[in-house]
Amino acid sequence: MAFFNKIFCSCCDKPEKEEGETDLMIENILVNARLIPSATHHEEVKEGPKAEIPAVEEDKKSLSKIDISGAVAALPPPPVADIVGSVPRISDSYDKLNLGAGVYLIYSLEHNGSLYLQYSNRRPGCMDGILGYIRPGKEILSYHYDNNDGKYILSTNVCEYMQSKFQHDRKKYYDVWHEFLQTLNSYGGSLYLLKPFGLSPPPKVRLVLFSNSKKPETRDAAVGVGGSLSELGTCREVVLKENELVGILPYSLDYNSKLINGVNRVDFSKLCEKYGSLFQSAHPPT
Structure with a gap:
C-alpha cells in the first residue's frame, strides 16, 4: 500500500x-x-x-x-336477458298431467324477481311462471294452505343477485330448488317440472339425477358407489328412490367435464355443493 x-x-x-x-x-x-x-x-x-x-x-x-366460490373460480353469471324481463306466457293446459292439490314453485316479478312456494288445494288458474309441481304422497296439514294463503316466499331480488360476478351471491338461487325438493322428503309423492322450467326468465337450471349403479349394503357405504347421471325433463312424472341425489346446477355448467374421475357419488356431491346445490332423497314419513 x-x-x-x-x-x-x-x-x-x-x-x-x-x-x-x-x-x-x-x-x-x-x-x-x-x-x-x-x-x-x-x-x-x-x-x-x-x-x-x-x-x-x-x-x-x-x-x-381449494374450492373457491368467489369471482376467481366461479362461472360467469347468466346472460342479462335470462335474468331480467317478462315472465314467459304459457298456453299449455297440462291436461295429461292431472295437476291439482299440492305444492307449486313459482317465479314472480314482485320484489325485483321472487321465488315462492304456493300450497294450493287446486290447480292455479294461471300457469305462467310455475316452474315445478309436487303432488304429495300423503296429506299436507291444512295450516300450510291457510297461512298467508299458502304463499311462502323463499327468495327475493333475484334480478340483482343473479347478475353478481360472485358465485356465492348466486348460490341462494339454487338453494331455493333444494327447499322445494325437500317437500318430497316431508310428504313423498311425485315431481313434475313444467314448461317455464325450460324458459327464461328466471335463469334456467339443470336438475341432474344421480342413480346408484348398485344398491349399497349400508347407507354409509353409498358415498363411494358409482352411478349414472340423467337430466330431468319437463312434463313427466319423476318419482325418486331412497338415497338418490338430485344436483341443482347452473345451466351453463358442463358437469361431465368436471367429473374427471368418472361418475361417483363423492365427486358428484362435491361438484353440486361447489357450483349449485344438492338434494338427497329419503323415505317420506308414513
Whole structure:
C-alpha cells in the first residue's frame, strides 16, 4: 500500500500521508462497507431462493385444491336477458298431467324477481311462471294452505343477485330448488317440472339425477358407489328412490367435464355443493 500511496502523492504533488493514518482510513472504510461478511452474503443469496421455491410451489398446489366460490373460480353469471324481463306466457293446459292439490314453485316479478312456494288445494288458474309441481304422497296439514294463503316466499331480488360476478351471491338461487325438493322428503309423492322450467326468465337450471349403479349394503357405504347421471325433463312424472341425489346446477355448467374421475357419488356431491346445490332423497314419513 505504501508503494501506491507514493505514486498517488507523486502524481498530485500532495504530501505523503503517514502510514498509520492511511491504514486507519482504509480500515474504517472497509469496516463500514463490510456490514455483512462476504461468505455469509453468498450463502444467503444461494439459500434464499431454495427456501422460498418449495413454499411457492406448495401454495400453488394448495390453491388448485381449494374450492373457491368467489369471482376467481366461479362461472360467469347468466346472460342479462335470462335474468331480467317478462315472465314467459304459457298456453299449455297440462291436461295429461292431472295437476291439482299440492305444492307449486313459482317465479314472480314482485320484489325485483321472487321465488315462492304456493300450497294450493287446486290447480292455479294461471300457469305462467310455475316452474315445478309436487303432488304429495300423503296429506299436507291444512295450516300450510291457510297461512298467508299458502304463499311462502323463499327468495327475493333475484334480478340483482343473479347478475353478481360472485358465485356465492348466486348460490341462494339454487338453494331455493333444494327447499322445494325437500317437500318430497316431508310428504313423498311425485315431481313434475313444467314448461317455464325450460324458459327464461328466471335463469334456467339443470336438475341432474344421480342413480346408484348398485344398491349399497349400508347407507354409509353409498358415498363411494358409482352411478349414472340423467337430466330431468319437463312434463313427466319423476318419482325418486331412497338415497338418490338430485344436483341443482347452473345451466351453463358442463358437469361431465368436471367429473374427471368418472361418475361417483363423492365427486358428484362435491361438484353440486361447489357450483349449485344438492338434494338427497329419503323415505317420506308414513
